[in-house]
Amino acid sequence: xxxxxxxxGLRAPLGGRRGLTSTTDPQGSGRITVEVIEHLERxxxxxxxxxxxxxxxxxxxAFADRLRAVDTDGxxxxxxxxxxxxxxxxxxxxxxxxxxxxxxxNSHRVVExxxxxxxxxxxxxxxxxxxxFPHS
Amino acid sequence: xxxxxxxxxxxxxxWALAWGDGGFRQRRGSPTGSASNRVRGQSSGAQQLLDxxxxxxxxxxxxxxxxxxxxxxxxxxxSKLFSGSQVRFAAPPNSLVSFFDASLPGTLPVLNRRCVEAxxxxxxxxxxxxxxxxxxxxxxxxxADLPAGYQITQQRLPIAVNGSLTYSIxxxxxxxxxxxxxxxxxxxxxxxxSGKSLHDDLRSQTLIDLNRxxxxxxxxxxxxxxxxxxxxxxxxxxxxxxxxxxxTSQANMAEGQLRVDANISVHHPGEPWGIRTEVKNxxxxxxxxxxxxxxxxxxxxxxxxxxxxxxxxxxxxxxLGCTMPMRDKExxxxxxxxxxxxxxxxxxxxxxxxxAGTDSQQVINIDQIRExxxxxxxxxxxxxxxxxGMLPEHGFALLNEVGLLEFFQNVIKETRAEPxxxxxxxxxxxxxxxxxxxxxxxxxxxxxxxxxxxxxLLDSKAISSSAAKQVFDELWKNEGKTPxxxxxxxxxxxxxxxEALEQLCCAAMELHPQxxxxxxxxxxxxxxxxxxxxxxxxxxxxxxxxxxxxLEKKLSS
Numbered sequence: 001x002x003x004x005x006x007x008x009g010l011r012a013p014l015g016g017r018r019g020l021t022s023t024t025d026p027q028g029s030g031r032i033t034v035e036v037i038e039h040l041e042r043x044x045x046x047x048x049x050x051x052x053x054x055x056x057x058x059x060x061x062a063f064a065d066r067l068r069a070v071d072t073d074g075x076x077x078x079x080x081x082x083x084x085x086x087x088x089x090x091x092x093x094x095x096x097x098x099x100x101x102x103x104x105x106n107s108h109r110v111v112e113x114x115x116x117x118x119x120x121x122x123x124x125x126x127x128x129x130x131x132x133f134p135h136s
Numbered sequence: 137x138x139x140x141x142x143x144x145x146x147x148x149x150x151w152a153l154a155w156g157d158g159g160f161r162q163r164r165g166s167p168t169g170s171a172s173n174r175v176r177g178q179s180s181g182a183q184q185l186l187d188x189x190x191x192x193x194x195x196x197x198x199x200x201x202x203x204x205x206x207x208x209x210x211x212x213x214x215s216k217l218f219s220g221s222q223v224r225f226a227a228p229p230n231s232l233v234s235f236f237d238a239s240l241p242g243t244l245p246v247l248n249r250r251c252v253e254a255x256x257x258x259x260x261x262x263x264x265x266x267x268x269x270x271x272x273x274x275x276x277x278x279x280a281d282l283p284a285g286y287q288i289t290q291q292r293l294p295i296a297v298n299g300s301l302t303y304s305i306x307x308x309x310x311x312x313x314x315x316x317x318x319x320x321x322x323x324x325x326x327x328x329x330s331g332k333s334l335h336d337d338l339r340s341q342t343l344i345d346l347n348r349x350x351x352x353x354x355x356x357x358x359x360x361x362x363x364x365x366x367x368x369x370x371x372x373x374x375x376x377x378x379x380x381x382x383x384t385s386q387a388n389m390a391e392g393q394l395r396v397d398a399n400i401s402v403h404h405p406g407e408p409w410g411i412r413t414e415v416k417n418x419x420x421x422x423x424x425x426x427x428x429x430x431x432x433x434x435x436x437x438x439x440x441x442x443x444x445x446x447x448x449x450x451x452x453x454x455x456l457g458c459t460m461p462m463r464d465k466e467x468x469x470x471x472x473x474x475x476x477x478x479x480x481x482x483x484x485x486x487x488x489x490x491x492a493g494t495d496s497q498q499v500i501n502i503d504q505i506r507e508x509x510x511x512x513x514x515x516x517x518x519x520x521x522x523x524x525g526m527l528p529e530h531g532f533a534l535l536n537e538v539g540l541l542e543f544f545q546n547v548i549k550e551t552r553a554e555p556x557x558x559x560x561x562x563x564x565x566x567x568x569x570x571x572x573x574x575x576x577x578x579x580x581x582x583x584x585x586x587x588x589x590x591x592x593l594l595d596s597k598a599i600s601s602s603a604a605k606q607v608f609d610e611l612w613k614n615e616g617k618t619p620x621x622x623x624x625x626x627x628x629x630x631x632x633x634x635e636a637l638e639q640l641c642c643a644a645m646e647l648h649p650q651x652x653x654x655x656x657x658x659x660x661x662x663x664x665x666x667x668x669x670x671x672x673x674x675x676x677x678x679x680x681x682x683x684x685x686x687l688e689k690k691l692s693s
Contacts, residue, residue, distance in 0.1 A: 080479070087483065089249040089500070094215050095215070098231060098232075099234075100228070100229070103230060113231070117344050118280075
């Protein structure tokens with residue numbers, strides 16, 4: 001559902017915004033507005049304006065769409081492909097962690113021991129509203 | 137208007153957490169602020185709403201409010217819900233992170249047995265039905281402090297459902313009446329916590345600490361059976377005490393181990409429920425009550441002025457004492473729930489369904505956990521009332537501070553003094569000193585043994601009650617001395633010498649003939665003046681009752 005909505009939305013920048021206001025999908029979910037696209041862009045931090053990003057997403061959606069070819073009428077959905085397996089329970093012991101240095105090597109940017117993320121979809125509280133660090 | 141709140145523990149002592157929390161919950165600390173505290177249309181629970189509707193005043197419709205809560209409690213465990221990294225507050229950034237917590241490709245969740253047991257135990261304590269089979273799902277968010285892009289939770293089939301939480305509210309002029317209320321618990325589900333985001337406006341960047349990412353949470357969903365801030369705050373406080381008694385969560389709000397979101401709506405009794413808003417950022421019990429009462433009044437004002445309530449998420453600004461819409465929560469989010477493919481269903485057993493020949497480490501027996509349930513706060517309070525003839529509000533006060541009940545019980549064990557006297561000293565004098573200096577029970581300079589010894593001296597009439605207060609003050613200031621030492625050093629013993637007392641009484645009567653005349657003229661209360669004079673002469677070391685007896689004898693002769 002979501003994928004389809006994006007997929008329809010994606011065509012907009014390429015096909016010149018035409019599809020945005022009037023398209024309905026085959027399932028009849030209704031119109032997809034510019035606002036929806038902008039909302040999704042903000043949530044997902046994906047810029048649909050980039051041709052390359054759109055192409056990649058289109059491919060992913062097309063890949064997932066092949067699932068629709070399978071006829072699932074009358075088949076009871078499984079909870080999980082592992083639904084008849086035992087869920088392994090771990091004892092409550094600390095056996096991992098303490099590898100900040102290794103993990104931070106994956107980060108494009110690092111400040112002290114923090115990962116640095118772009119200011120994305122999270123509304124930023126003003127600096128003076130932030131609390132002092134608990135050590136004080 | 138219902139009664140003011142019980143005295144809460146001191147949640148504001150250590151303010152924590154700088155970080156705006158981009159994850160599932162926004163969070164800010166909250167020192168003082170003020171908010172209006174008016175609620176109209178009190179009622180107790182959804183069912184009774186229609187019955188308790190008050191008569192409309194001045195032609196205006198009465199309003200009723202409904203408050204439901206979503207409470208996230210961090211599970212008290214050594215390691216995280218699905219990984220073996222440590223759970224600890226205020227550790228160096230990203231030091232408690234495993235490859236799974238950082239969502240590195242190829243890592244898989246491995247469920248922590250302790251977290252499951254904590255959920256079952258909490259469910260049992262809250263009278264829930266425990267689902268023998270529960271399921272894990274993915275809930276998708278796009279936040280930098282949730283690197284997987286989804287949270288593992290229990291959406292379709294949570295571990296516990298259909299419970300209830302009973303709490304009591306003090307009411308009446310002297311706060312001495314208790315009203316017991318019940319709120320239904322819809323469900324309890326296991327889920328992962330998110331990491332923390334630290335926003336840097338100046339450099340326009342967000343710093344990410346994943347230490348909290350993957351810590352086990354219990355989400356407890358309370359039905360909208362509450363009708364004002366005080367009811368919600370009292371229910372949360374009771375839940376907090378239960379979690380702490382169980383040891384399933386430390387539930388310290390200042391450290392973010394207990395976080396509350398409130399769903400609030402108002403309507404006219406007898407009419408359909410109103411549109412609700414969700415208020416986040418409720419991280420102390422005091423501000424929880426304030427925020428809810430503010431939001432109820434805001435909705436009423438909005439509707440009475442012809443406005444409408446939007447189904448939106450708002451956050452409470454503790455400085456301004458009001459709620460504001462949260463811009464990043466605009467519009468309805470699609471969480472794209474899907475079954476967690478890496479975790480089979482979670483199966484629990486009881487004595488009758490326990491499979492034979494399985495590894496006991498791999499089986500969780502609900503009956504066994506039920507047997508391990510400790511005494512819950514409600515039962516403790518009832519026991520205090522039964523055992524010591526205590527007033528209900530004193531039982532509440534003893535349970536309201538961490539370690540206070542234990543302190544009280546240790547004093548009781550060692551002293552001959554009456555429980556009533558012990559209760560009064562612990563709740564008034566001892567607690568008063570602690571509050572004045574903002575100390576925790578564990579930081580008290582006076583030990584239970586010292587207080588017990590002091591109360592023994594008082595009980596055996598070796599010292600007067602005003603001398604006892606003086607001794608207590610000395611005990612507080614001079615650690616290491618015993619009450620007996622202080623009494624002898626300061627010469628605080630009660631004068632037992634009857635003859636000496638009689639002499640002092642005679643002297644007092646001679647010095648104040650006018651007062652003696654007053655008494656004889658039929659003003660029996662004037663004797664109190666003489667008692668005071670004699671007490672002063674004894675440096676407060678005589679029992680006023682004994683002085684009174686002597687004086688009465690002399691005056692009537």
